[in-house]
Structure formats: structure tokens, C-alpha cells
Amino acid sequence: MITIDSLTRKYGDFTAVDNVTFEARTGRVTGFLGPNGAGKSTTMRVMVGLTPPTSGSALIDGRRFADLPNPGREVGVLLDASAQHAGRTGREILTIAQRTMGLPKGSVDAMLERVSLTDNEANRRVRNYSLGMRQRLGIATALIGDPHVLILDEPANGLDPAGIRWMRDLLRGYANRGGTVLLSSHLLHEIEVIADDLVVIGNGRIVAQGTKSELLEAAGTVVRSDDLPGLVRALDAAGHSGTPYADGALRTDADASTIGKVALAAGVALTELRAADGAGLEEMFLELTADTQREGVAA
């Protein structure tokens, strides 16, 4: 379990992380979301002791990361897959991790196989790696110590669709076996598919957190009708506003049952009525972080 308590990190006048408190629970995948520069990476660096906090604490199973006797055996960390010596081979980088943690020699080959890096690829120098291969190597470094906590910053970055599916299954399996997984991503669809819990951060502050189902419920309902203007009028009359959604559908904050009743009373036939999903997270994300978006998108 990862416990972040009142964590603040300032750089001069700039507050990168502002009084952040959340938990990543055991047996669950926690998605850490936020626009670029929101403070995700800084928070993750504080967790693993690379950045000292200005105040507050970040604990792994109740202990500071620096107090773990052999951290790689307990916490798998991937902060930046590109942060590797370009002149080392993939196998060598993994061997350095294996040696540091004091693992048996065979674990390197086993791990290379697990992340699907071939012998040929493993013997190439990292400067010749694609981003996806670097990610696989970074994930291998995180996993090789068989840790029970994973802290991954944008692990799906650069992976091909099969790689993303593989990563998803891997993290799901990890959480199901009682591990704790915290991953940040800006690939909202990825997070939505895999995460059990969500923490949304903007401008260094937490703007929302909870289980995915709780948060997405708040994202509303999508409704579609051949008589959309009629439906909008009926909803307006009932005190529910809607915002246009993709392909002429409507998204409203009212729940499905209310909309169904309103539509029935107004005699409008619905062609679709469902909870907002995929784009729901996107909507929620943009709405929650509207003040912090560079583009100034109003949700």
C-alpha cells in the first residue's frame, strides 16, 4: 500500500505538489491522472526518494522508501524509460539491476522473456532501441525483483497495441495476486480499462479521487434519439441540461432512469441510453482539470 499524506513540494515560489493526500490500495490498480506538469511525476519521485518533499510524507507499507533494506525487492519503479545509459545493452542494464538486488543470475533471462525482448534485442545497445523496447526494458527492471508494489510513470507510452494489451494483463494480474499498482498515464482509455481507483491531479492539487465507478457515475449518461430537439426540450422542462456529445447524442448529468421517464412522458423515442463511459473519463478529466489545462478547454 502506498500512503501519501499532506505531501507538498515547492520550488521557490512555485508549488509543484500542493498538500496531496491519497492512498494506492493493495490488490488494486490506481490510476494517477493529470495534465502535463500537474505534479504527477514530482509526486512519484518523492515516493521513491529521488526528490525530498517540502512537507508531508510518502510511505510504502508504512515505511519511507529510503528505509526499505532492498527497495527493488519490494517496490518496482519505472519513472522514465529513456533514462538509461545509451551505450549499455538491454541485458547489461537488467544485469546491473539483478546484481544490485542480489538476485540469481537466471532471473535476467527469465525477465527478458517475460517482457518479450529477444536475445538479439537484449544484446543491442539501448541507443538503438525504440521507445516501446525501452518501455519493456524499464518494466523488466521494475519487475525483476518480484516486488509487491509497482510505481509506473506512463508505462504504456510508446507500446504498440499488442504491447498495451500485454501491459494491461500484466498489471491486472499483479493487482489480482495482491500487489499494489500505481500508474500514471495521459492515455485515458488505458487508465479507464485497467484502473480500479482514480486520483486526478491538476496544478499540484488533487481535484478528484475515488473508485472508477464512483467517479464515472458522476460523469453522467449518454442519450440518443431521432428527435433530439424534442428530447432536449423535455429534459430542459424537467430541469436537466444536456451537453452535445459525439454523433448527435446528448450527455446529461441525470441518471438513466430519470431520462427514461422524461422521454416516456414527452413521447420521445430513445435510440440509445447508457452511462457515459470511454469519453466519460475524458469529459470528467477535462472538466476537473479545466482550470489547469494549457488549452483552456471548458468542458
Add this chain to the structure above:
Amino acid sequence: MSAVTIETTTAVDRPADTARPVHAPIPLARVAGVELRKMFDTRSGFWLMASIGITALLATGAVILFAPNDELTYETFATAIGFPIAVILPMVAILAVTGEWSQRTGLTTFTLVPHRERVITAKLLVAVGVGVVSMFVAGVIGALGNILGTAITGTDTIWNVSAVEFSYIILANVLGMLIGFMLGVLIRNSPGAIVGYFVYSFLLPTLSLLLASSQQWFEDIQLWIDFNFAQGALFEGEMSGEAWAQLATAGTLWLVIPLAVGLGLVMRSEVK
């Protein structure tokens, strides 16, 4: 059979073990072993290390080819070999430190071993060890050159470097490595620290020399505050009590204090 039964019972009697295995702390020797490996495992690192042996061979060959017969002594070989090595060894120390920042490997290194002082200590031990071993390798290459060279010319083989003189030369080279190490932790950037080394080792002594030639007061204290100048006695093999005191004073000023500042920065700096 009974033994098996007892074992089974014992296992069952234990409370359900939900705690995870307790891992032993990482010993410093293991960290040092990894750091040693990291010095050799890139092409640039490997060739930098190999260049110690290669330049020693080249210098030895050059002495055999070009030195006048009456100067074909072990000291000539030692001096010829010593010069390139005195430049290469500090580079080894610099890159061992700055690579973690310039190549951003520190992100992994300091996460796997979250006590930076242990990583830095391991690097220091390994760098000094590599320096001392290199000096002995160079010493052997020079000795072989001396035997071979005098055999070719048919002159007497002269061993005019004493054990004490050799140990002074080793000390001077270790100090050179520590200077590199100091610049590494202070600057934490490979090109910056290498440039810093050349300014420190070649520009500063020149400035000091110019100042001493024009200012009498500076000339009087130069041996006490010019670290490079104070190391001269080590290469001449004549270390008086005063020479040691001068080395210590100038060394404190130009090595110990900046090293302490650099170590402080390494401990607190953010690794990105």
C-alpha cells in the same frame, strides 16, 4: 515417516504467514561490485579503461624507440607512462560520477539504492582501487619496457625508482583521481566536469605561476595554497615534513572543502 509428520505438524501450527519475506540490506561490497562493472560495460567506458594499458604500451614503445641510450632508465619509462595516465585516471573518476546525471542512470541507481552516500562511497572506493591497480599495471609495463629496451641497446638495466618514490607517484595519481571525483560531484555533468578538470589542472597552475612571478607575497605562500605546486614534491620523491604540511594545507583548500560541498549537493540534489 515420523519425521515428515512432525514437520507437517510444525508447519500447520505456525500462524498463517501473511508477512512478506524480509530482505537483507544491500551490502556495500555488492554496490561497489556493480559500480566497478558499470565502469567497463559501455564501449566508451571499456576503451577509457583500455586506454590506460594502451597508452602505457605506446609510451613504453616511444621511449625504446626515441630515448637516447644513456637515458634508458626505469625513471624515463615511468615518467613517459605516467603523464597520459595522470590525465586518464581523473577522467575515469569524473565519468563514474557524472554519468549518473548526464546519462540519467541515477534515476535507477538511486532508486535501487536510496542511500546516495553508499553509492558515492562505492564509486570512490572503486575509482581509487582502479587507480592503484592501473598504476601497478603501468609499472609492470614500464619494467618490461626497461628490460626489453636495455636488452636491445645492450646497455645496463637501471632501476632508479624506489618503492617510496613509486608510492608517492601512486599517491599523486590517487589525488588526481580525487580531484576528478570532486569535480564530478560538484558539477555533475560530464562535459562540464572534464572542462573543469583542465581548467583546474592546467589553467590554474599557469595563473598561479604568473601571479607568483609578479607578486612576491604570493610566491612566499604559493607552496601552501597552490595544490598543483604542492604536489610537485611527490613526483620528485622528496617529501619533507614541510612538504607534507603544504600538501595538506593546499589539499584542504582545493580538494577537501570543494569535495565536502559537492557531496552535500549530491545528497540533496534532485535526480531527474
